[in-house]
Amino acid sequence: MLTITDLSVAYGPIEVLKGVSLEVAEGAIVALIGGNGAGKTTTLNTISGLLRPVRGEIRFAGARVDGTPPERIVAAGIAQVPEGRKVFRNLTVHECLLMGGLVRRDRAGVAADVERMYGLFPRLRERHRQLAGTLSGGEQQMLAFGRALVARPRLLLLDEPSMGLAPKIVADIARLIADIRRDGMTILLVEQNAAMALALADRGYVLEAGRIVLEADAKSLLEDERVKRAYLGL
Amino acid sequence: MDIQTLGQLVLSGLTIGCVYSLVGLGFALTLRATELINFAQGEMVMLGSFIGLTLLTTTGLPYAAVFVLVAIAVGLVGVLLERTILRPILDRRAPLLNLLIATLGLSIALQALAIIVWGREPVAYPRLFSDEPVMVLGLRVQALNLWILGLGLGVMAALHWFFQHTMTGVSWRAASLDPATAALFGVNRRRNVALTFAISAAVGGAAGVLIAPLFFASFGIGHSVIVKAFAAGAIGGFGIVGTMLGGLALGVIETLAAGIVSSDYKNVITYSALLVILMVFYRPTARAGRSITEGAKVVASDVVDLMSGDRRRAALLVAGGAALWLAFLLLADTYALRITNMALIAAIAVLGLQLVVGYTGQFSFGHAAFYGVGAYASTLLTMKLGVPFVLAVPLAGATAALAGLLVAPVLRLSGHFLAIATLAMGEIVQLLMLNWKWLTNGAYGIYGIPLPSFAGWELESEEGFFVLISGVLALVYLLLRRLTRSRFGRSLVAVRENELAAMSSGIRADRQKITAFVVGSACAGVAGALYAHYIAYISPESFSFLASVQMVTMVVIGGLGSLPGGIVGALAVALLPEMLRALADYRLVVYGGLLILFMMFLPGGLADIGRRAWRLAARVRA
Amino acid sequence: MRVLLAASAVAFGLGASAAGAQQVIKIGVVGPMTGAFAAVGQSEITGAEMRAKEINAAGGKYKIELVTEDDASNCDQTVNATVKLITKDNVVAVLGAMNSPCALAMVPITRRYKTPQFTAGVGTSITKQGSDYVFRIAVGSIGQTRELAAFAIDKLGQSKFAVIYSDDEYGASMANGFKDALAARGMQPLVFDSVPRADQDFTGQLTKIKASGATALFTTGAFTFSALMAKQAKQLGMSLQLLGDTGNASPKYIELGGDAVEGAVLVEPYTPADPDPKLQAFTAKYKQQYGRDPDGWVAEHYDAVEMIHQAVLKSGKIDRQTVRDFAASLKAPGTFRGILGDWTFDATGDASFNLYKVQIKGGQKVILAR
């Protein structure tokens, strides 16, 4: 569904991605793991159209999307749950969810989907008039998921969904990702929590200093000695 | 005071406050969407007042209809200006200061155009409503005031509804909080900016058509409200509801101050209240936001400097400069010397501002205040105490430095809050010059200031002044050059570049900023002293906000963070209007237009051209 | 820059030679053509220009050439422009500036270059600097306010005064002059307050006046300010005897103030209400050319141009000192008579002529006394 070929991205003179290629098959969860600064977020932001690549191409459902403005990307069916949640702190929970459906034409459909999110996350319904900035970390992550899902994406980009969350909540998030996938969503998951990511994923890529250094199905990556030493702390 | 009168004052304060709120909203919206202070906001008010007048007199439409049409028309003008002028500059990721100067150019050009189209003289609106007062809650109220209050509050309510309850409004708020994440969900940044300018211009125009029946339509109408309107925004933290309430509060405060205390001190009270509010409430947000000089091609290190590296080249440059100086001294006529002298005096003050703005990255809209302090100090020292000129000038510098130290606590603020705080500080200083009549002779000013004299020999000729002024300038330049290439200078640049990292390296950021500010003030003081003895007459009017703005323009045109750039910028900005004299009415249109073009195509300032030329020359020779 | 200056010099040279046998009297005019006081500058230029055109049309021995410079009410620019007019354009005299502080700032320059300066600035200090080259072509603030105060007390029967002035050199000169004139009669203003020049809302000050029980209000500053004061006083339901100095003597004051200034009493050096046929002809001609009634400033600059013309005619020399000496010689009535009447200057260079006391009735000025 998503094919990235030889992608290079630079901030000014400094190249952050150096020829990354990866593929996400329809209906799959693909994990992209690596240390801080390896270029994981840069990869997602380039797919989302926030950054323009220097080289390489990105194809989504057959069409080239690199260099396309972000609003077209989200309309084409790629939504992102950004790193650190990035909820709009001074907007209410309800407004944040509505923001997810900004590019959709059917107002009624958006309203129905927001309602669906309230069903999925009852905590959000309780707090729908509260400012998003006042929610707890876990609730903000739910809101970020809900906001992305209201966009009705075909591909969901998740950037470190476990970051800064208590283990119990991380487990909830993992269950949620599994549930979403069961409903037929394709997911590209960026994680530093490699164990969690590889447990959920079908396939995994390891990014180091802007380059893919390993790629294999998730199970075998979990067994890989290098991965174990570098990312699992075992 | 009886309750009746009090009610009257409050009502009147609310009416003018409505206007502050609307214009302030324009500032707040553009500030939040683009981080830009739009000086041309006042000209939207002016356009609103004139377009409204034209519609009323030619079409005979009712006032409410004209009000709506004007808002739409001026909104369209706003979009047009954004598209043609501001967007190209925004797209270049130019530093905010450059954008600010571009809007200043726009403001100057639009005012001058308005003079050409609608004339110099103010025009009264036709009578719109009966003069018979209406009694509301026992107060005599003019129908006009009710209309203004009603329409003003109506617009604010509509805007509030728009931002709270429409998807466009919600997405605007989201984007103003976090543009990158909002883009992820489909907010087109450009469209959002265009929308912002449309709304800002429309409310500005609406404000114009509201105040013009009270105050007449004139090309300068916007000018009188923008400072207060900006203050309204600052009081409200540049939030939407906050600015609305801030404007209303400001209107009431100043009307009560004039009615109850003294109108001499009305604005002192208003600006002091503003300073207190800023200092108390806005310190925590101090480090937020993009720095005003970010993105500027500032000189930070000596590798890109013209003078260092090659001694022979440096000697050549100095010799060339000296030859040019001598040739000018010998060949220039009186008028050329005169305007050059004035420009060089400005250059001395601008070098000080360069240290504050260019090197330290602090915003100052109050530099002319220290220039004024220096002028008054030297004048009073020589005239009242008989201090000789050669002593009075350095003492004037010291007095200005002391004044700089006194107001240094405002430097804890940053970005736009610092801008408005320095503006308020400058206004207060000017008002004190007006009101401390026993010392400054108030509005009359002081005339008959003695010429510079050295042991009985009086300096009178333009040539003599040229030698004196350029000598002081050279000295100030040398001192500042040493200052900026030292441990101290590096620490200033470090604070500007990255305050967090600078402090983690052991640099006392606040103290360095204050020191730079004090040194900068001293330069302004010395310049002011020379000015006083050169022009022989000073009055508070010479040290206004506009003079401060002009100095900032000189710094930006010259190139941020470049001392030679500061001098060249001062010369260019001071001499340009003189050179354009032949254009008569079109002079300021061209001047404003040039400012805009300059910011579009030469964002690095004149220093950048110099640097490029120098590098090119070096390459040719190598 | 030198290229540009040279180019303009060449242009002036060509202009002079094209004039043929006629000799050119160059007169500099400096004043606000842009900025807050541009409207006043308009009166200055048009007054001078109207007389210059008349002289040129008559085709006499001399042709008048006006060199006009804008100072935007900024004293630095005034001084720059004055130096340019004197040293580059080589004018025989300078008219201006209109803003008192700017006129003051010009004085050291005109004295140094021994160039006569004719200014309508009313600030007291302008003629107090001991310069032989400055002439005030208007009645100064002391003279004006003395006449106005006397008239208000004696003829209008007022005794409870409020004074509001714009906080600049002009306003302060007038207000203090008025206060001194009252003090000379043993009176004190009940309210004596200033307003910042950029302000437009005066409810606060007016409330104070209301509370003080004052019955007459003297406002001084730009006519826009006085008109606004009047309007806002009316809106607050206050009925005060409005008093104004020559700063309000512009027709714009009535236009802007509308019925709020009805009944106001002003002093002015020139009034279109004077039935004198010569003056009526002047008014009609000006109105035809510039679309409004002439005011005091128009007449003052009209006369000043003629005064310079006369000086040159009498001596046959286009010379600064000659012009200065001619003006200084006007000690007694009868030597030079212009639209404003007989011109005389005292030792300090202050002009004096009788001021009209006019009242606004039905949107027209009616002469109460002269």
Add this chain to the structure above:
Amino acid sequence: MTMLLELEGVTKRFGGLTALDGVALDVRAGEVRGLIGPNGSGKSTLFHVASGVHRADGGRIVFAGEPILGRSSDAIARLGLARTFQDIQLFYDMTVLENAMVGCHRLSRAGALAAMLRPPWVAAEERMIRERAREALAFVGLVDLAAERARSIPYGHQRLLEIARALAAEPRLMLLDEPAAGMNPTETRALMHHIARLVDRGVTVFLVEHNMKMVMDICQRITVLNYGKVIASGTPAEVQADAGVVEAYLGGVAAG
């Protein structure tokens, strides 16, 4: 062995979120100390609190025998605590050399007046600053890039430059926040070598790192932070064997 840095019951809240919850920790002079934990567990907050960037809401922090809680970051830096940042914080428009020269700030004293008058000692001091800065650059192998703008050097080098700048201050304690982030394995190895040499020079190192191999290899003791609390402290072997640590790192998801 003396304690160089001691934290006791340090608590830091951001709004409703408790980022540090009663943290106690001590760093001995001369050791390399590691701090690990999941993202968001409070590691960077701890560094910010220790270096004065953030002010702790409660507890006690002692550095080199002086209580430093509530002192500003520049005052703490002048006591001899230097640091680097997770998101590199350089003076990007200055040259590499000048970045290192700013690091020498705490060792020199010329103020504004001295700079303008320039007596002989100022020139001498300036030479000293230049030499020390060059030496610091040489230490991390950046001396060839001295004249480049910090903005234009590669990411890995920018990390090293931050270390050089910290080193130029001749600190007693250096806090390194994820020094290996964004480095390739070769660069990481070189970095480990540099850190070992730092210790040889007598600098105590306290570092946050995600690269487990690196942490386990170079640290004598490691503290594990989770959800703002210290959940384990000890030698690399002890920490790796701790069940709680494995649980926290794996986020409660069975890793097969």
